[in-house]
Amino acid sequence: MAFAAVRRHSFLLLVLAAAVVMRLLMLRAYPYAFFFPDSRPYVAGAYDNIPYDIRPFGYSVLLKPFVPGPLQHVAVAQHILGLCLIVAGYAFLVHRRVWPWLAALAMVPIALDARQLTLEHYVLAETTYVALTVFALIVLGWREKIGVFAAGIAGLLLGFAAITRTVGLPVVALVVLYLLVRRVGWARLVVFLLPVGLILGGYLVWYHQTYKVYAFGQFQGRFLYGRVMPIADCDKLELTPLQRSLCMPNAPLRWKQRPDQYIWNPSSPVNRLYPSTINDEFIGEFAKEVIKQQPGDYFGMVLTEIGWHLLPSAPLWPYNRCPQEKWLPPAMPGESCNAAYYLDTFSPLSVPEPTIKVPNPRGEQLRAYGEKMTTPGTVYAVGIVLALLAAVFRPRRFSWRGAADALLFVGTGFGLIVVSVATSMFDYRYANPAVLLIPMGIALAVNRIVAAARLKREPPPPADAPVRTISIPTQVKKAVAEHVK
Structure with a gap:
């Protein structure tokens, strides 16, 4: 039995092994976590419990066990979280009867994408936000009927995700639409919205106590x-x-x-x-x-x-390609267009000293890997097309649940890209959730399209087909007759 299980999930084991190796290489090549200007306020918030007026406070809550430091433990924890997402995403897809090989293939981007590996090494909210969002969607899509407990847990996760990155606020609206399409009933919809409202409302009140303004931030x-x-x-x-x-x-x-x-x-x-x-x-x-x-x-x-x-690479001018390269493994940490280290500081409120630029052979190898191994935008474009196709390719009497779930995952991943571009700017960092969400949506869409196509090909029985009769033993007939009397 154990051999059969290993054989069935062999593709996942290969993907997971590659993911572990890449994360171990990251930890060995870069002994410190990576620093970005947003990192310091997140750490400061975890230390002084004051909401940041630019970014929300959710990530700071999760940083508390790691502050005052050393912050390289944050990178280790986020790499482990990335591995957990691979296992959880695969388990969900297999549970939804996606072929194991296709479920494992959907995990390849998050397992090996160089930008994903680099963002897991940053003291930034991206990895945490993706985990909260994906776990919420998995909880909602796990069972045929969404239970009260699942609705409440999903609301709790998405509410906290929204105060981790405010770009997650529209995702709450998208999930409400999904719940309406799934016809879960008003009770479950209220159970979903209740923790969302409590978390967001509580945050607004807390922010008002600090800055005398009801807001998630003032930027x-x-x-x-x-x-x-x-x-x-x-x-x-x-x-x-x-x-x-x-x-x-x-x-x-x-x-x-x-x-x-x-x-x-x-x-x-x-x-x-x-x-x-x-x-x-x-x-x-x-x-x-x-x-x-x-x-x-x-x-x-x-x-x-x-x-x-949605393109293999964005047509950026040379000057503007440099900031995007900070989301790739650095050849020399601290160098121009390379991530810097979050070096130890005498206080969590302080900005770390500039990284001393020294040759890093392992970093150079990982940088060469990163220049090739990123998820092309064409994957996202294919995901959108397949999710829409799964929605319209609907034979009569075939469940629409698979299409709804595919649209939910792809819509969330792509929707976060749309919101970030519409309200901020183009940045590969903001496409990070799509690296997992859209491939999962693709797997669900393919699964639904194939199942619908097979059902459509099965011809109905001919009108003059003989009806098979089942003979009932005499003893059973007598027992039923006695019971009726």
Whole structure:
């Protein structure tokens, strides 16, 4: 029996072995976790219990066992979490009667994708957010009928995911739509929404106690400002004099592909004129006015950059490729276009010292691996097509559940890309959830399409087919007759 189980799941064992090897190589090549500017506030929040005004606090809660340090333990824990996602995703797909080889194939991107490996090594919320979201969707899709307990657990996970990365807020709405399609009933819908409401409402109250504002953060207006500035034509816009002060007609051309420069660069109007977070609402109103008066330009820009995520590689200018390379294993940590180490600090509130740049032969090998081994955007495009095909390819009397689940996984992965592009910018970091969610959706879609095709090919019995009769023993007839009397 053990041999049969090993044989049945042999493809998973190969994928899992490769995933373990790659993560061990990462830990051996890079003795420290990786640092990004967002990392320090996450760690500081875990230490001083003060919500961050730019990013939500959920990830800081999970960092508490690792703070004050050493933070390389965070990288170890996140690599282990990545392995757990592989096992959980495979178990879910096999439970849903996906062929084991196809279920294992769906795990290859998260197992071997170089950006996934690198983000697991960063002190950043991406890996945690993906885990919370995927586990929630697995809980919802595990059984034929969604139970009350499953609805509550999914709400708890997605509520916490939303205060880990606010881009997860629309996912809650998508899941509500999914539950309505699955006709779970009002009771289960309420059980799902209750923990979501408690978590989000509780966070808003806590944030208000700190900053006297009900918000998940006070940079949303700035993020949207950076998003619209590449297309803002201030000469044609109808703006108030105060709003016009946010225009920057002579911005460097390279900012067109790096709109975050409008947020962080000292020469940007928001930093020169409106550095305080109390101006965030005003900055956001300017951004909304640009969208309102230039809807074609805005949606054209968003659709173009969404399309970049569906290509084998985005058509970025050389200057703008450099920031994207920080999501690949560094050849020399601390070098330009390479991730830096999160070195030990005397206080969790401090920024680490700059990484000393020294040759790293193992890092050079992993960088060469990373330049080849990333999930091409065409996989996401194929996933969208297959999920839609699974939805429309529906023979009569065939369950639509498989199509709904495929749309849920692919829709969540692709939807997170859409929201990040529409509200922030193009960045491979923000496509990280799609590396697992869309391949899982592909496996569910293929499984449903094949099953539907087989059912459609089975001809109905001919009208004149003989009816098979079953003879009932005389003793049974007598017993039934006596019981009726």
